[in-house]
Amino acid sequence: MDAIRRTKNRLLAFATGFFLIVCALVWFTHSRRSPPSYSGVVAEGKHVRIFAPMGERSHIDRLLKTADHALERYAGNLGVSLTDQRFDVYLYDKTKDYEQADAAFNSGRTKANLAFCNGSISHIYVRPGPRGMPAQDIFNTQATLAHELCHAIHQRKFPSYDYLPDWLNEGVADVWAEAAMSNDGAPQAELSSWYSAYFENVQDTIQRRRLLPLSKLTSASFTRHTHDYRGQLYGEAYILVRMLDDPSPSNSKQRERFRQFLNEVNSYPASKGTDTRVNARFSQIFGGSASKGLMRDYLSYVKNTQVFPWFARNGNVHTLANGSLLTESYQNQTIIAFHKTKNSVHDFKICCDIDISPVGTREVDIVLSNAANNYYHAIYFGPKYSGLLTYNGEYHNWGRVGMDPKVFQSRRHRIELHVRGHHLTAKFDGKRLLDINVVNPEFSSEHWGVGCCDSSVVFSNLHRETGDGAYSAPS
Numbered sequence: 001m002d003a004i005r006r007t008k009n010r011l012l013a014f015a016t017g018f019f020l021i022v023c024a025l026v027w028f029t030h031s032r033r034s035p036p037s038y039s040g041v042v043a044e045g046k047h048v049r050i051f052a053p054m055g056e057r058s059h060i061d062r063l064l065k066t067a068d069h070a071l072e073r074y075a076g077n078l079g080v081s082l083t084d085q086r087f088d089v090y091l092y093d094k095t096k097d098y099e100q101a102d103a104a105f106n107s108g109r110t111k112a113n114l115a116f117c118n119g120s121i122s123h124i125y126v127r128p129g130p131r132g133m134p135a136q137d138i139f140n141t142q143a144t145l146a147h148e149l150c151h152a153i154h155q156r157k158f159p160s161y162d163y164l165p166d167w168l169n170e171g172v173a174d175v176w177a178e179a180a181m182s183n184d185g186a187p188q189a190e191l192s193s194w195y196s197a198y199f200e201n202v203q204d205t206i207q208r209r210r211l212l213p214l215s216k217l218t219s220a221s222f223t224r225h226t227h228d229y230r231g232q233l234y235g236e237a238y239i240l241v242r243m244l245d246d247p248s249p250s251n252s253k254q255r256e257r258f259r260q261f262l263n264e265v266n267s268y269p270a271s272k273g274t275d276t277r278v279n280a281r282f283s284q285i286f287g288g289s290a291s292k293g294l295m296r297d298y299l300s301y302v303k304n305t306q307v308f309p310w311f312a313r314n315g316n317v318h319t320l321a322n323g324s325l326l327t328e329s330y331q332n333q334t335i336i337a338f339h340k341t342k343n344s345v346h347d348f349k350i351c352c353d354i355d356i357s358p359v360g361t362r363e364v365d366i367v368l369s370n371a372a373n374n375y376y377h378a379i380y381f382g383p384k385y386s387g388l389l390t391y392n393g394e395y396h397n398w399g400r401v402g403m404d405p406k407v408f409q410s411r412r413h414r415i416e417l418h419v420r421g422h423h424l425t426a427k428f429d430g431k432r433l434l435d436i437n438v439v440n441p442e443f444s445s446e447h448w449g450v451g452c453c454d455s456s457v458v459f460s461n462l463h464r465e466t467g468d469g470a471y472s473a474p475s
């Protein structure tokens with residue numbers, strides 16, 4: 001009996017010890033996988049919960065809308081259903097917080113990236129965009145959110161996802177995010193700088209003869225690289241997937257094959273070596289890395305895709321579905337959108353209708369420049385006066401005329417600007433406001449553009465006419 005009791009006691013002690021070890025392991029694993037405590041706002045959409053710092057509160061509704069719409073679209077693409085279990089998204093506005101989350105959940109692999117997704121939870125750093133895009137651009141945040149949620153739904157629904165090659169996961173995330181954004185009336189590559197920057201980067205890479213062979217792109221890991229090389233990998237993968245998945249009718253067969261390929265590889269086992277198997281299958285279906293045909297198609301796809309004709313600083317600029325141009329600036333900042341085409345004529349007019357939101361206290365600019373970002377002239381229309389400024393690190397005032405503050409209480413206005421050599425006239429709602437000779441010998445008009453301060457302005461019927469009556473549409 002004693003022996004039996006002793007054995008029982010030993011077994012009990014062993015079982016208790018084992019139980020405690022299991023508990024410790026579960027606790028450890030759980031604590032490693034739980035998101036950090038976060039005192040930010042929690043906003044709940046249909047399919048997401050967003051944990052965000054105070055700064056993101058003003059556009060949280062837009063983020064929820066983007067997230068829900070994107071997830072529904074992805075679920076449709078993948079033929080899966082969305083359950084009641086929402087996807088969690090953490091936004092960080094401090095580098096330190098983002099890096100901490102990256103170290104805790106992703107072994108610090110994506111420290112230099114904008115975002116990562118782990119266990120179908122998205123972590124997004126909300127400040128800078130790629131290629132030095134400005135901080136807090138709401139469109140950039142929306143695009144990044146849509147990208148991460150594409151990873152999130154794949155991770156939740158397909159165990160193999162983390163074993164697929166990076167080019168496929170990242171390319172699909174960008175291409176599907178772009179499509180999800182455009183369905184909201186927001187931009188595609190031709191209509192916004194976010195996606196067209198990829199095309200411009202790859203065009204540049206092709207010119208410098210640095211385009212990676214497909215074999216190198218498809219086998220590459222996309223983490224732990226320099227900023228430029230990582231940008232190149234993402235850009236090349238995005239264009240490859242975009243070409244294969246292009247929804248235009250002439251690409252319908254190839255798109256169907258690509259979607260079938262995706263379905264097939266999503267069902268592969270979650271094991272090492274799956275990426276090699278996926279790439280081999282890709283080669284089999286699409287001619288593979290040695291295929292000259294695929295490469296030829298790729299080069300002509302890059303060449304024939306029109307890029308967005310504007311470059312912007314300090315905000316969001318994109319073309320709306322009706323062809324109007326929208327500029328949105330951050331709080332207390334001025335956004336300037338410069339047209340990429342150089343203006344070689346010295347007698348021209350810029351004409352547009354404007355809709356200002358919010359109405360009442362804002363500012364609209366027409367910009368002329370020869371060194372876009374740090375040296376330009378702005379003809380501004382504000383609620384108190386209009387005038388000409390030169391910016392070269394600081395603003396210089398060349399002349400201003402009082403405006404009736406009441407005019408800005410209505411939303412829609414017409415602006416006309418006529419530049420003839422160094423002579424400038426500006427009309428606001430048909431009334432001549434400025435008529436000045438610009439004494440600054442550096443007054444120039446190499447690029448032209450539009451912008452606004454601390455507001456959102458839609459420019460419609462925006463065009464440039466040359467003095468001899470020739471017409472040039474901006475896009």
Ligand SMILES: [Zn+2]
Nearest residue numbers: 147151170173
């Ligand atoms: Zn990604």
